[in-house]
Amino acid sequence: MIATRIFGPEISAASAILRTWAEEFRDRGAEVTVLTTKPPRGAIVNDPPGIEVRRASVKRDRQQYVRGYLSYMSFDLPLAFRLLFSPRADLYVVEPPPTTVGVVRVIAALRRTPYVVRAADYWSEAAEMVTSSSLILGTLRRVESWGLQGAKMLFAAHEPLIDRLREVGVTTPAVPIGFGADTKAFHYDGQTPPKPPVFVYAGTHSEWHGAGIFVNAMHEVVQQYPGARLLFYGNGEEREGIRARARELGIERYVEFHAPIQPAALSPILAGATVSVASLTPVAANEYALATKVYSSLTAGCPVIFAGVGPTVAFLSGHPQAGVAVGYNVGAAAAAMIRAAVSPVQPAERAELARWSASQYSLNAIARRVVDESLAIIGK
Structure with missing residues (x-):
């Protein structure tokens, strides 16, 4: 039971x-x-x-x-x-x-x-x-x-x-x-990286996630990529604060908020994104918390940018094909997003990433x- x-x-x-x-x-x-x-x-x-x-x-x-x-x-x-x-x-x-x-x-x-x-x-x-x-x-x-x-x-x-x-x-x-990851729902179907770049945050955005860091980073990204978009899927107590910050920075047209969607619908969105983004704020509780959304993204063939602390840092450091971990720092997050936009992971590598993730996780x-x-x- x-x-x-x-x-x-x-x-x-x-x-x-x-x-x-x-x-x-x-x-x-x-x-x-x-x-x-x-x-x-x-x-x-x-x-x-x-x-x-x-x-x-x-x-x-x-x-x-x-x-x-x-x-x-x-x-x-x-x-x-x-x-x-x-x-x-x-x-x-x-x-x-x-x-x-x-x-x-x-x-x-x-x-x-x-x-x-x-x-x-x-x-x-x-x-x-x-x-x-x-x-x-x-x-x-x-x-x-x-x-x-x-x-x-x-x-x-x-x-x-x-x-x-x-x-x-x-x-x-x-x-x-x-x-x-739910390998029945998340998979890669050959999508090519988008132009201009698209960044996806999929999941809860609460106080301890600190997802607002990516809105601050987008302010720098759009200086180089004016058509870039940051898409939020999910919900959380921080949503209105994140939305307000986008308006304050004058980049609200580049930041979209969507309700939670079923995994089968989220999978092609991740597969067609430049990268997914995830974060955990540097507080004691997050030192042993892991950003679980990473696995769904990888199984959909989408590499990850993680900003924050905890075991996700070691995971991405040990598997560089899966993405990159940076500190909880706006400049570092923005730099990682710009690098991903400059050199997006191509379909053959994405397909291999999806196969590896599905076999391991x-x-x-x-x-x-x-x-x-x-x-x-x-x-x-």
Whole structure:
């Protein structure tokens, strides 16, 4: 039984990840139930066959996203009763936030059911970007630690995150599973680099992403490439601030904002872009956060410019064919964008990049490892 506030058709990395996990459990003979939310307005539900998806109403923000603790609680409190009165499961699989993990720990104890957690981030430190309340942060740390400690296994993004969890006292067994792309949706179809250049930011643009750096960089780029465009796909608390900054710099006609779109629709946009751009601000929580949008871009044959900190820097430094990492610095970001425009990666190299990425970073391979570990926990 998978408990998650976010699932397809909602557009997010977590949706794609958890769908592949659910499908892998199903393909291995498990009966799979997903307890999730009713989708955003206008979304077309296309649940995977052979998987029971139960949806409940939830509070969404103005951008139709389940974000913030009022929204989380609108999912978590009913979830307690949904779990309590559902047929008993062999295993719970939980997607954060920490409050959801905490609810599952309580019900798991009552029903004597083990649970595992998809641990992509250390939420308590990320929360420091949006609040300075010591009461809120202290409570969140305790709830998060308590929820993670009760799990049988943490499926962590990577080793640096596991190291950080160990530093704060979380001793639960953890497996670094990495990130990947939905290779069914993202692929390269032979597109040529555009002229003038097109830069794509696809995903959430929140405080800790710091995507506004690329608007500032575009102010320099358009001096050399007057027809260049920067396209944002997704949503986030920073959107209006980024839009206002583009107007302030007088480059609003070069910066476009689009709603989130399904991966299959995003793939040709990435494949036809000069490069994609991604960022993480230089704060403590991001030292072990990874920009997951990188993998989807690469699988679509699109190299990446990353500005910021964390494991993405080492990844791109170790795989120069995938793109370039620069510091969180406007001048460095602008210079990288201009270099990409001067010498765009050509179709043959893009096709090879897509093949390499699909072979190395597939969500399906990650799902197989998760299911192997999960079935071992319950002795099946």
